[in-house]
Amino acid sequence: MSLRSALLVLLRIAPMSGYELQKQFSHSVGYVWHAPDSQIYPELRKMAAEGLVEPEEQTRGSVATRRVYHVTDAGEESFAEWMRTPLKYQRTRDAAHLKASYLESADHETRIAFLGDHIAHWTSELKCWQDEIEKIDTLTTPMLNRRLEVTRPEDREKTIAFKRFAYEGLAEKARTEIAWAKKGLELAKRFGP
Numbered sequence: 001m002s003l004r005s006a007l008l009v010l011l012r013i014a015p016m017s018g019y020e021l022q023k024q025f026s027h028s029v030g031y032v033w034h035a036p037d038s039q040i041y042p043e044l045r046k047m048a049a050e051g052l053v054e055p056e057e058q059t060r061g062s063v064a065t066r067r068v069y070h071v072t073d074a075g076e077e078s079f080a081e082w083m084r085t086p087l088k089y090q091r092t093r094d095a096a097h098l099k100a101s102y103l104e105s106a107d108h109e110t111r112i113a114f115l116g117d118h119i120a121h122w123t124s125e126l127k128c129w130q131d132e133i134e135k136i137d138t139l140t141t142p143m144l145n146r147r148l149e150v151t152r153p154e155d156r157e158k159t160i161a162f163k164r165f166a167y168e169g170l171a172e173k174a175r176t177e178i179a180w181a182k183k184g185l186e187l188a189k190r191f192g193p
Helices: 002-013 018-027 037-049 073-084 095-100 108-137 142-149 153-190
Strands: 053-060 064-071
Touching (some): 002 142, 037 064, 064 073, 142 153
16 A cells, blocks of 8 residues: 555645656655555556546657656545554564674674674665755755645645654664664674684
């Protein structure tokens, strides 16, 4: 359901083609819900078959066409239902923490490399989230600006605040992972070579 909901989130802002949706997944929703390109088009076809979106063929140039998807009333209701429904949290599947559970089986250099890579990954993620927060604060996020264009003036501050809230949670998660890996480095040094 989450891929469908993520697509509806984007299409509620503005009608888009599959290509535009793919781009938005890599620059917007993709930060919180990853979907490979290979999943987007089949899901759009299913959503169209179920009447949640309506495809419109548009001419591009003299020969080409593109399909632009519009959210239908049924799609709006599906989105509203998703928002009202409590999340069903799934058990964690975390390869890094699984590997950390067995680091005693690795040599010292492997432990250090693993933890260093973990810190580097989450430092990069943290920078990404901090950059996004700055863009939210300065209203330089194209998708947020598109969203604000279709948001009632009295709801704009709330929209910005909750968008920032989501990215603050991602930044905090990155900080937590970095701190955890640094503790792991201390542990690795304690049980050194």
